[in-house]
Amino acid sequence: MLEKFKQYLEQNFPKTQSFHPFFNEALKWMLQAGGKHFRAQLLLGIVNAKNPALFDKALDAALALEFIHTYSLIHDDLPAMDNASLRRGRQTLHKKYDETTAILVGDALNTQAFLLLSKLDLKESIRLKLIETLAFNAGINGMIIGQAIDCYFEDKPLNLEQVEFLHIHKTARLIAASLKMGCEICELGEKECEQIYEIGLLIGLIFQIKDDIIDATLDTKDAGKPTHNDTHKNSFVKLLGLEGAKKAKNDKITLCEEKMRNLDSKLTNELGILINKYLKG
Template sequence: MEAFEAYLSAHLPSAASFHPHYELSLRQMLQGGGKRFRPALLLGVVRAFNPLMVESAYPVALSLELLHTYSLIHDDLPAMDNADLRRGMPTLHTTYDEVSAILAGDALNTYAFEVLSNAPLSDRVIVKLVRELSASGGASGMVLGQAIDCYFENTPLDVEQVRFLHIHKTGKLIAASLKMGAIVAGRDDMADRLYDFGIDLGLLFQIQDDILDVTMSSEEAGKTTNNDSAKNSFVTLLGFDEALAQADELARKLLERMESFDESLRRELSPTLVHYINRHKEQL
């Protein structure tokens, strides 16, 4: 991922003006690091199916990271999670002010589609990618999940409702990362299969986050933890032991499904997936 990280650094949003910190606010959370999980998934699929397209896929991977980062900035706002730490550094609304954080999130959201529209791919492929990213990250995807999460704070949901919440808030963008990789690589025949795998991967990712929220300090996690008591988290709903059991079972099933992937796809995705599928165990 070093090459992608260099690409990201060279394509940070630029908006020179006399505003004292606007441009800095657009870059801060991107430069603060992060797992780059979604770009790694997309690039892994492209590398497995069509390695000659990897460099052309960098803008697509960046668009995912931009959209994800915007969602984190807004998720941390006082009106939502009111968190003061993200990626090991102060959140934007604590560094600057709430208005700056809102506008930085807005800017990264739209910049994601600017970057994607300029990718060195055919217009036909770009339209497919825009459709996928906007559907998974927008009104009926990630934003819907966030709306449910915020509205039902302090109101317990049942298990299926919590699954629906987190499939939308977390799962769909992870699933889109895999599907978009297949589209870039010209393997539309694998797109839906990878998307379905990604939905379950995203669900595991969220259960793990809920587990890590109660087992790690903010310093260890690089973000505000122990902040979910009023949220519809899997730990809050099921209890720690049952949430851990469900994570273990989902991890087992995902590893089994990976065995059905062809050798090149397993080879490229395994370094990323095996770590994340088992990350809840590594912290216990």
Template sequence: MLGLFKAYLNANLPQVQSFHPFFNEALAKMLKAGGKHFRAQLLLSVVNAKQPALVERALKIALAIELIHTYSLIHDDLPAMDNADFRRGELTLHKAYDETTAILVGDALNTEAFLLLSEAEFEDELKIKLVKSLAFNAGLKGMVIGQAMDCFFEDKKLDLQELEFLHTHKTAKLIAASLQMGALICKLDTKECEELYTLGLDIGLLFQINDDILDATSTKELAGKPTNHDTHKNSFVNLLSLEGALKAKDELSTKCFTSFQTLDKNLALSLKTLVQTYL
């Protein structure tokens, strides 16, 4: 799935006809810089396991999710937020170009994602469901309020329940939406869609805990972005200690892998392998 998606991404990079000297280059820069494409792979894994004939049509939906995720990273790195110099081993857009370009590229990727959903080769009823899922989980009731809380509560200690709320919204909901949207494409029943969404929330928190651990233990060269960067943030390491975060990771990992056993064999194997690859 990763190779298939990367080929599709590179063949369908967003661009616009204009006489701006570098905007198309900036649009593509962070998309071409790599990344795990984890959310796109989650969606495609569901479709490949349940309705493999729909994978080709699902690539556009996976790309929409990737555009949303990349926009969120570009804005997260801005001076007004994390003020980061590097992302995916490359200069962040406001460093490579300027802050105006970074803001507008993020805006463009965000809105382009919904244009892709509107153009997908699915019936209108399904496209509306896909738009609703992505907008809900990436927008006000998901990633946006999570990011707002992350920024506002810097240097203000949250308790564990509050921290989980923050990162469920900032990180986990878009991961859960990726599984949910794959399930919607395959027309799985309501119960299966809800189960995959709930599993996605757990996977999302698991990846956030792992990311916090990597920030505390990895190097900039290995991570492709600044490390030891969360000292002012509400991270699982800062709240629980490194030992506590490692324990929480193990417990949540066990919960996720137990949940995989309730899925059909092909989907369980696909998701298990994907999660193990990036932990």
């Protein structure tokens, strides 16, 4: 599944016709850098478990998620936000080119994601649902307000409930949306969609705690991005301590696995593979 998506991404980097000397190269710079493709795998994992005949048609939806996630990283790394010089083991876009290019590439990937969804080879009603789900979770009700809180409250300690709110919105909602979009492609019932979305929010929080632990314990070379960088941020490690964050992560994994027992076995297996690969340890 991952290899199929990587091949599809390589064959479908965004590009435009113009006389700009390097914009098309900039568009694919961070997409080429790799990453886990975790969100794309979640969407495709649902489709693979529930209706594998739709797998090929779902690839552009997975690509849209990858574009949205990558745009958010490009903007997150900008001097106005985290001012990072490294991402996925290579120079950040504003360091490789310039700040203007980084802003515009982020904008391009954001809008291109919705263009992809609008052209999917699926029923119009499904396309509209997918656009709505991604817009809600990546926009002001999800990733954007999470990022706004993250930036505004640097060096302003939050309590645990507030830190969870921050990271549910900044990180977990897009991860949960990935699962929900897979459900929508397969036309699952509303109750099952919501059940899987709630599990996705939990997976998203686990993902964030793991990321906080990586920031606290790995060096820049191993992480592929600047680490020990969250001293000004409201992270789980900063609030709970390293051991407390590890315990919180393991507790949430246990809760997630309990909730997954209510899903069908194929879906439990698909999600279990991704949790074991990316979230445990």
